[in-house]
Amino acid sequence: MKNKIILFILLLFPLLNFGQLSSEEKKAKIDEIVNRxxxxxxxxxxxxxxxxxxxxxxxxxxxxxxxxxxxxxxxxxxxxxxxxxxxxxxxxxxxxxxxxxxxxxxxxxxxxxxxxxxxxxxxxxxxxxxxxxxxxxxxxxxxxxxxxxxxxxxxxxxxxxxxxxxxxxxxxxxxxxxxxxxxxxxxxxxxxxxxxxxxxxxxxxxxxxxxxxxxxxxxxxxxxxxxxxxxxxxxxxxxxxxxxxxxxxxxxxxxxxxxxxxxxxxxxDDNVAIKAGRDDEGRANSATPSENIVMRNCLLKGLHAFVIGSEMSAGVRNVFVQNCKAHGYLKRGIYFKTNPDRGGYIKDIYVDNLKFDKTEDLFYITSYYHGEGSGHNSKISDIYINDIHCEEVTGAAVVIQGFEESKVENVQLKNIKVNKAKNGTTITNTQNVVVDNLIIGEEAGVPTAAGKDVGKN
CATH class of the missing domain: 2.160.20.10 (Single-stranded right-handed beta-helix, Pectin lyase-like)
Structure with a gap:
């Protein structure tokens, strides 16, 4: 197994407070949407x-x-x-x-x-x-x-x-x-x-x-x-x-x-895909993003479970996904995709308590979907992924791909457990990515000593 890791903290930041909500605040926002x-x-x-x-x-x-x-x-x-x-x-x-x-x-x-x-x-x-x-x-x-x-x-x-x-x-x-x-x-x-x-x-x-x-x-x-x-x-x-x-x-x-x-x-194909128009036309309709969406208590089976994009040029924001369970094989579990034809933004996304059996990739953010486009980089920020469990990943557990001039910002990955994975993480062109309790493979315990005399004076 490549990249068998138990705890990965990107950059030299402690756990940051870049807008994440407490459980009570999150519940209040969800209730506000549902009651409306x-x-x-x-x-x-x-x-x-x-x-x-x-x-x-x-x-x-x-x-x-x-x-x-x-x-x-x-x-x-x-x-x-x-x-x-x-x-x-x-x-x-x-x-x-x-x-x-x-x-x-x-x-x-x-x-x-x-x-x-x-x-x-x-x-x-x-x-x-x-x-x-x-x-x-x-x-x-x-x-x-x-x-x-x-x-x-x-x-x-x-x-x-x-x-x-x-x-x-x-x-x-x-x-x-x-x-x-x-x-x-x-x-x-x-x-x-x-x-x-x-x-x-x-x-x-x-x-x-x-x-x-x-x-x-x-x-x-x-x-x-x-x-x-x-x-x-x-x-x-x-x-x-x-x-x-x-x-x-x-x-x-x-x-x-x-x-x-x-x-x-x-x-x-995608179980749920949140979109907001394509390219020039989508950007011209930026006053009508897709927003204030709650997805919960669903059984997932298909190609991808929860997706944003790739047509999201008017923007996607304020989305809550909770308490869902997948069965069978999925190509990707959580998948946010855009490219430099799109523009727009993806922000304020909260995903909590999802369980997967087997995926190719568990969590994937890409700014260059299909490797095409130019001139309109999307802004991806304020993504909170919490309490995710997957039995097996045949590709990569976590992939985040931003651009040097348009980094993916403010991503929190917390309490993620993958029992088995071919690859661990690929995280490029990002800022303020925080990982806390990411376990891929077997969790390490107390380290063993090299020998009984090691460390003695």
Missing amino acids: IQLPEIPNVEVSVLDYGATPNSVKNSKKAFDKAIKALKKKGGGKLIVPNGEYQINGPIHLTSNMELHLSEDVLLNFGTNPKDYPMVLTSWEGTMLYNYSPLIYGKDLENVAITGSGTINGNGKEFWQTWKAKEDPAKQKSREMNHNATPLKDRQFGEGGYLRPQLLQLVNSENILIENIRIENAPFWCVHLLKCKSATLRGLSYDSHNSNNDGIDLEYTSDVLIENITFDNG
Whole structure:
């Protein structure tokens, strides 16, 4: 084993007080965020999708029935749309409205079709750039008081069709990034047919007072749950089985005041990724960072557990992650990534009490993700990682990579135990990094003497 160490203190600093919070102060800040989040207020009106022609357990398309039911609810001022047990074929997106709850009963399966022509273009974003593309399978824009509840399942049929687009997306992806850098007017950012940019499974845009609770998400075309420019959201009790390319579990972008709790992840990419726009466009939206986010009591399984970036150009701050446990293998446990195309900042991040089985890298901060970019170094500072345990690391336990002219600053690593690791630490271009009780491998005890006469006069 390389770099078997028990205690590493970087620089010649004692334990510093660069803004870390006491347990009581941390709890108060978390409570402040959670108490500020508003659950949606849904009118006491109920309709069943069956009353509008939906046909469960049939190959018949129920898309029109969902549209009619939602339209009827809107005329009533909102309410709960009940989807009774059964499998529903839906060839096209469900577009939600304000003051509405979509309730999926326990044995519901929403089976979405795979004909791109059924998904009209809507305003969305794709990997951090605003544009028009195929509608997500469940979509809402400019909403307030919206909920998706119940214990039914949403199947995006990503493996059956959309996954084939991964190999074809690069020209459109690069075009979108050029539009970002060139400030192309939004109305001219039209993708869709021929672009091969896969739609998200569930996306809400510019919406507030959101509840997504207890549903199961399977087989997404692209990102699973994406909140874009949203505020005041509760996501809890979700479960996942989605392993296609870019199947992030939850992506928060330009979004604030969010509670993520009691979620069982099992997806093919990041479990939770906090983002805030890409490059020039993101920096132009610095007034709307992603901030005030609490994630707690989740079961983690996927590629990476908790991620910030790489699209974070408007900034990410004031994030609390607590009491989560991973099972199985993860490529990276805690992963903050940016590069000199991004700018922006990552700061005031508190991660406490996480347990991992096996990772390639446990904790990784990099300022040069993909080794690309120039001119816009990000500022990474005030990161507090506490009480982390990992059984085995096949790569490095701790990696922090800053730039000489833009150092990663004010990082505290405290009470971290890795039972087995190939490599210990790589920490470069940093300032005020403090490590206290970092144990990699077996903890050393009282040193043994070289011989019985050593040290005698």
